[in-house]
Structure formats: C-alpha cells, structure tokens
Amino acid sequence: MAFFSVIIPLYNKENFIENTIQSVLQQTFTDFEVIVINDGSTDKSEEKILNIQDKRIRYYNKKNEGVSLTRNLGITLANADFISFLDADDYWYPDFLKVMFEYCTRFPEQKIFASAIEIETTKKTFPAEYSISKEFDFEFVNYFKASIKESAILTSSAVFNKKIFTKIGVFDPKIKSGQDTDLWIRIGLEYPILFIWKILVRYIHDENSLSKRPDLMHSKMDFNKFTELEKTNSDLKYFLDLNRFSLAIKSKLISNKTLFDYYYNGIDLNKIGFKKRFLLSLPSYLLKILIQVKLKLVNLGFGSSVFK
Numbered sequence: 001m002a003f004f005s006v007i008i009p010l011y012n013k014e015n016f017i018e019n020t021i022q023s024v025l026q027q028t029f030t031d032f033e034v035i036v037i038n039d040g041s042t043d044k045s046e047e048k049i050l051n052i053q054d055k056r057i058r059y060y061n062k063k064n065e066g067v068s069l070t071r072n073l074g075i076t077l078a079n080a081d082f083i084s085f086l087d088a089d090d091y092w093y094p095d096f097l098k099v100m101f102e103y104c105t106r107f108p109e110q111k112i113f114a115s116a117i118e119i120e121t122t123k124k125t126f127p128a129e130y131s132i133s134k135e136f137d138f139e140f141v142n143y144f145k146a147s148i149k150e151s152a153i154l155t156s157s158a159v160f161n162k163k164i165f166t167k168i169g170v171f172d173p174k175i176k177s178g179q180d181t182d183l184w185i186r187i188g189l190e191y192p193i194l195f196i197w198k199i200l201v202r203y204i205h206d207e208n209s210l211s212k213r214p215d216l217m218h219s220k221m222d223f224n225k226f227t228e229l230e231k232t233n234s235d236l237k238y239f240l241d242l243n244r245f246s247l248a249i250k251s252k253l254i255s256n257k258t259l260f261d262y263y264y265n266g267i268d269l270n271k272i273g274f275k276k277r278f279l280l281s282l283p284s285y286l287l288k289i290l291i292q293v294k295l296k297l298v299n300l301g302f303g304s305s306v307f308k
Contacts, residue, residue, distance in 0.1 A: 002056075003104075004032040004097055004159070005083050007074030009067050014044040016089035016204070021052055023091045029098035033058060035074050040064030045088075068171035068179045075165055083160050090156040091202040100159045103138065103194060112193045114158040115200040117150075127199060138196045143188025144235035148242065152193050153184045157201045164191065178221040181243065185226065189236070220247060223266060241267045245276050252284050253291070 006024055010017060024034055034054075038046055038061045049059055058077070062070075071085060082104055086092065096115065103113050118127045131148035132141055139146075146152035168186045171179045187193075223240055230237040244263040251259035269277055279287065 002031055002033040002080045003029075003082060003101060005074075005078035005080035005162075006032055006034045007071060007078065007083060007085050008034065008036045008088055009039055009070040009074065009085075010036055010041060010045050010049070010088045011039040011064070011067070011070075012041050012043045012045060013088035014041075014048055017045055017048050018052070020086060020088050020091060021049070021057070023093075024086065025052075025054055025056075026094055027092065027097045028094050029101050031101075032056060032097060033079060035077050036060070037062065037070045037074055037077075039067065039070045066173060066176060068173040068175065072170045072173070075162070075170055078162060081162055083162050083165075084158065085155045087156050089204045091204070092156070093200050093202070095198075096200040099196060099198060099200060103196065104159065107194060110194050111161040111164050111191050112153070112158065112187060113196065114153045114193055115196040115198060117154055117157050117201040117203045118199050119203050119205050121205045125202070128203075130195075132195060134197060137198070138194055140192045141195050142235060143184060143193050144233075144239040146193065146195060147184075147188075147239060151181070151184065152195050153187070154201065154203060155180050156203060160187075172221075175221050178243075182221040185236070185239075189229065189233075237268065238271060241272055245272055245280065248280060249287060252280075253287055255284060 008017075008020065008024075013020075021034070021036070024032070034057045036049055036057060036059050038049070038059070040063045046061065049057075060073070060077070062073070074085075075083060082100075084097075084100070099115065100113055103110070116128060116130070118125055128150040130146065130150050130152065132139055132146045132152065141152055143152055164187065168183075168190055170183070172182050173179075175182055221243075223244065226236065226240060230240055244267045248260050248263035248267070251257075251263060264280060279290075282290075
C-alpha cells in the first residue's frame with residue numbers, strides 16, 4: 001500500500017494537466033499512488049492524461065458532477081492512510097512529498113500538514129503572505145488565526161490523515177464555490193495545523209476561476225451551520241466575518257441587495273476595522289474601479305487577495 005494517495009480532480013485543464021502530473025511523478029519521495037478523476041471534461045484533458053504512462057496513475061472518467069463529488073470519490077478510492085489533493089493546474093516542487101513524509105513520521109499524532117505556497121500570476125511569481133509568526137521551520141497553528149491573510153490550508157498544499165474525513169465529513173457538494181473553505185473550517189474546529197514554512201507548491205492565480213463567477217453567488221458556503229459555534233469562538237467569528245465581508249462586496253458588485261444584506265448583517269462591524277467598513281459603504285461603481293486597481297497590484301505581487 002502506498003504511503004500517499006494523490007487525488008487530482010480534472011475538468012478542462014488540457015493546458016496544465018501534463019505539467020501538474022509531471023510535478024507528481026518527479027517527486028523525490030516515490031511511495032505514492034495518483035488518482036486522476038476526469039469530471040466530464042470537454043477539451044483534450046483525457047487525451048493528455050492517457051499519453052502519460054506510469055503504473056502509479058489510476059485514471060477514472062465520469063460525468064460532470066462538480067469538484068466536491070469528484071474529490072469525495074477520490075477519498076473513497078484512496079488506498080493510502082495519507083491523502084493529498086492537487087488541483088489540475090497547480091504544481092508541486094520535487095520535495096513536497098518527501099518533506100510531508102518526514103513530518104508525518106516525526107509527528108504521528110498530527111492529522112493535518114500544510115506548506116507555504118508561492119503564487120503565479122500573469123505578471124509575476126511571489127510568496128504568499130501569512131498571518132503566522134515565524135519562529136521555527138514549522139509551527140503548530142490555529143487555522144482561523146493563521147488564515148487572516150492567506151489561508152493556512154490550500155487544496156494543493158496540504159496532507160490529511162484519511163481518518164479525519166470519517167470524523168468531520170468530506171467536501172459539501174451543495175457548495176459550488178467555497179467548498180474548500182467550508183471543509184477547512186470544520187477541520188480547524190477539531191484539529192491544529194502543522195504549518196511548514198518551506199515553499200513547496202506553486203498556485204496558479206486564475207482570474208476566471210469558479211470562485212469569481214457571479215452566477216454561483218447563491219451556492220456559496222452556508223454560514224448558518226456555524227451560527228452557534230461562532231458565538232463562543234471569537235477566532236472563528238472573526239474569520240467568518242472576513243469571509244462575509246468578501247461576499248458582501250461581491251454581492252454589491254453584482255447589484256444583489258438581498259445577498260449583500262444577508263452577509264453584511266452577520267458582520268461584527270466593530271471588529272473588522274475602518275477600511276473594510278468604508279469599502280462596504282462605497283457604491284458599486286467605485287468598488288469596481290478599486291478592484292481593477294487591486295487586481296493589477298495582485299498580478300505584480302502586492303497582496304494575493306482582492307477582498308481581504
């Protein structure tokens with residue numbers, strides 16, 4: 001049985017999937033299986049995969065059902081005790097699994113491991129900024145405190161002990177955008193994160209990703225499931241309010257007052273700071289101008305989030 005199961009959901013990534021797969025096959029630690037699940041791609045993604053011959057790759061093809069059900073299927077198919085997800089357009093550096101193996105064996109009671117990332121835009125590649133104080137090569141962190149800037153867990157940057165999915169569940173298929181954040185919250189409520197400062201992953205910043213599609217605003221993550229918990233967990237409350245702020249801004253940009261009010265009314269305005277309160281008060285046309293400026297700055301490496 002392999003030590004790691006690497007799950008790659010694939011949907012219309014013909015221009016990226018070969019590099020992504022090769023970044024796994026070129027790992028210096030080689031005890032792994034790769035589970036590629038084609039979620040009904042309509043481009044040449046399948047052709048690209050079938051051209052790669054390696055006995056460690058298990059390939060599955062199914063109808064389009066979305067990334068949550070695709071990743072969940074991968075979890076059920078995984079043979080290893082440790083699971084890692086890799087998006088079909090991201091890239092691992094050669095020592096990703098080697099470093100993860102070292103920490104998995106060094107801390108056998110730990111369930112979640114994550115590394116720092118760098119972000120590739122159309123203009124520049126730069127390291128992500130984290131709200132984590134660096135004291136050693138790694139830190140045990142509270143997910144919510146550690147994710148005020150960049151999330152301490154990115155789908156492609158983490159390794160999970162398979163047992164956690166029995167306890168906290170899997171990706172929520174009802175959420176079409178933000179399903180990863182929903183899972184990280186549930187993980188953060190139960191487990192500390194071992195965060196590794198070494199940059200082991202390159203994340204490709206895609207301005208056209210699902211998270212930016214206005215038609216998916218109604219299927220974003222549901223904050224109501226955390227309503228009672230956030231009353232007694234201030235770290236969770238602040239983290240959720242940052243996400244509410246982001247979604248309130250997005251709702252204003254698409255002129256959806258109902259959604260804006262829903263997210264806005266859930267925010268503790270006294271805690272999020274003057275700048276965010278000011279942005280929430282702006283008309284949509286001014287926000288659009290500011291966001292275009294921010295996107296240009298992100299592409300140049302000045303910050304990695306438009307809305308935080």
